[in-house]
Amino acid sequence: MxxxxxxxxxxxxxxxxxxxxxxxxxxxxxxxxxxxALTLGDAEDAGQxxxxxxxxxxxxxxxxxxxxxSQVHTAVIAGAAAAxxxxxxxxxxxANGKSLLGRLAAKMDAGSVSAAKEVPTNxxxxxxxxxxxxxxxxxxxxxxxxxxxxxxMGNAIQPEEVGGAVAVEALSVAVPASxxxxxxxxxxxxxxxxxxxxxxxxxGRGMKGPENWGIIEDLAETLGATTACSRPVADTGWRPxxxxxxxxxxxxxxxxxxxxxxxxxxxxxxxxxxxKVIVVINKDPEAPFFKAADYGVVxxxxxxxxxxxxxxxxxxxxx
Numbered sequence: 001m002x003x004x005x006x007x008x009x010x011x012x013x014x015x016x017x018x019x020x021x022x023x024x025x026x027x028x029x030x031x032x033x034x035x036x037a038l039t040l041g042d043a044e045d046a047g048q049x050x051x052x053x054x055x056x057x058x059x060x061x062x063x064x065x066x067x068x069x070s071q072v073h074t075a076v077i078a079g080a081a082a083a084x085x086x087x088x089x090x091x092x093x094x095a096n097g098k099s100l101l102g103r104l105a106a107k108m109d110a111g112s113v114s115a116a117k118e119v120p121t122n123x124x125x126x127x128x129x130x131x132x133x134x135x136x137x138x139x140x141x142x143x144x145x146x147x148x149x150x151x152x153m154g155n156a157i158q159p160e161e162v163g164g165a166v167a168v169e170a171l172s173v174a175v176p177a178s179x180x181x182x183x184x185x186x187x188x189x190x191x192x193x194x195x196x197x198x199x200x201x202x203x204g205r206g207m208k209g210p211e212n213w214g215i216i217e218d219l220a221e222t223l224g225a226t227t228a229c230s231r232p233v234a235d236t237g238w239r240p241x242x243x244x245x246x247x248x249x250x251x252x253x254x255x256x257x258x259x260x261x262x263x264x265x266x267x268x269x270x271x272x273x274x275x276k277v278i279v280v281i282n283k284d285p286e287a288p289f290f291k292a293a294d295y296g297v298v299x300x301x302x303x304x305x306x307x308x309x310x311x312x313x314x315x316x317x318x319x
Contacts (some may be wrong), residue, residue, distance in 0.1 A: 002028040003086035003201025004034045005077050006049055007096060009187070011042035011066075015080045015196045016092040016152075018159035020053050024090045025053020025162065031088070038080050038171075040073060040198045041065035050166030051260065052159055057169040058084060067185065068096050069178045074103040079173040081108065083145075093151040094195060103153045110147035117156045134247060134270030154195035155253040183217065190241055192226050199225035200254045201273075202245060204232070204268075205259020206282065207299055210238040215302070219309045222316070228252070230262050246271035260301040 004024035006017040021037050028035040041064075046057050060076055077100065079285035081089050089104055091097035093115045107114035112126040117138075121130045125142050128150060132139040193198065201220040204231045207213060220227045227243060234244035245252050247270035257275035261282060262268060269292055272278065279303050280293040291298045297304050 001033050001086040001244045002088045002090065003077075003081045003084060004035060004054065004090045005092075005097075005100070006037050006039055006043070006046075007092060007094065008039055008041065008043040008046075011044050013043070013045075013049075014193070015159065016094060016154055017049070019154070020092050020152050021049050021052040021054050021091055022160050022162075023116075023119065023157045026157070027088060027090065027150075028053075029205050030120055030122050036068075036086065038077065039168075040076060041297040046168045047165040050163055051161045053162050056166050056318050057168045059168050059169050060175065061282055062156070062175045064175055064178065069182075069183045070096070070099040070103055071259060072176055072178050074100055074107055075176050076173050078104060078107045081258065083171060083173060087146055088148045088150070089152050090152060093153045097151045101159060104149045104210060106223060107151065108147045109145065109205075110149045111143035111145040112149040112151075113141045113143065114151045118151050119152070121159070131141050131274065135273045153253065155198065155255075166294070188240075194226055194243070194245060194250045194252050195226055197226035197252065197253045199259070200228050200245075200252055200255050200256070201225045201258045202228035202230070202272075203260045203301075204230035204262035205232050207238070212302070213304045215309070219258070219305055219312075222258075222309050222312045225258075230265075230268050238259055259289060259293075260305055261306050262289055263287050264292060281308075 002024045024035040034055040035053050037049040037057045039059045049057050091100050101112055101114050115130050116128050118129045120126055127140050127142050129138055129140050163257055203216045228245045229239040229243045231244050231246050233239050233274050234241045247267040251271045253274040255276045258271050258279045264287055277294045279291045280296045281301050283300050285298045
């Protein structure tokens with residue numbers, strides 16, 4: 001049995017939950033078994049997870065699970081896996097999923113692979129592929145243990161509707177008392193999180209200052225994209241740290257990544273080189289980023305970005 005933990009922050013599912021269930025369904029097909037989705041705490045319309053391949057949805061609706069605690073969630077997920085007879089557990093490679101992966105592997109005596117990018121194969125051995133060396137190579141890991149725990153890289157698998165909504169069953173699992181006290185939770189609302197974004201518009205020190213960021217936000221709004229930035233921009237306080245992409249920030253895998261005024265240091269490239277299409281705008285023709293770009297524009301970003309934005313608006317209006 002394959003068990004997928006579908007995160008539901010503030011009671012709502014995000015794209016990553018549907019990706020994880022789709023991945024769980026495909027993994028279950030490889031193993032010749034079923035996929036069960038698990039929700040913890042509040043989860044609106046949990047039955048819709050059946051559309052993405054879950055044969056059933058089980059829920060532990062204890063209010064204590066509404067705030068994430070990796071130790072508590074690990075105990076409940078492991079207990080749920082034992083209750084439904086699952087030997088493969090899948091989580092999203094989100095901030096929460098990363099903190100769960102190692103704990104789950106230890107608690108379940110399981111082999112684990114983080115940031116899986118493809119559906120596992122099972123030709124006599126269970127094998128999973130993931131990126132290594134900052135995306136410059138692909139490694140294939142073989143898990144020989146009976147129990148297995150995987151985290152799925154965002155945007156690696158697109159959600160696929162293969163069925164219909166299913167009933168949600170209450171699952172009785174012991175919820176241990178938390179050893180931490182949560183006084184306040186601050187989250188960013190109203191935008192698609194960078195790990196889930198399919199379109200990203202990013203900028204760097206070439207913007208010259210935070211007061212010029214309006215042209216980047218305008219382009220992102222026209223495209224329906226999420227904004228991002230390089231590390232120096234976040235470190236100087238021009239943009240919030242949750243927008244920092246790169247090796248020490250958020251790794252992204254969008255369909256389109258537009259970088260304006262970013263030179264392309266290796267640390268930044270490590271976080272964006274899995275993008276399907278990279279567009280670079282920079283006035284320096286020797287900027288390293290051009291070597292990684294699918295399309296490059298050599299020019300002043302303060303001229304190129306507004307012109308691109310207007311061209312997109314004209315296209316949208318005509319179509």
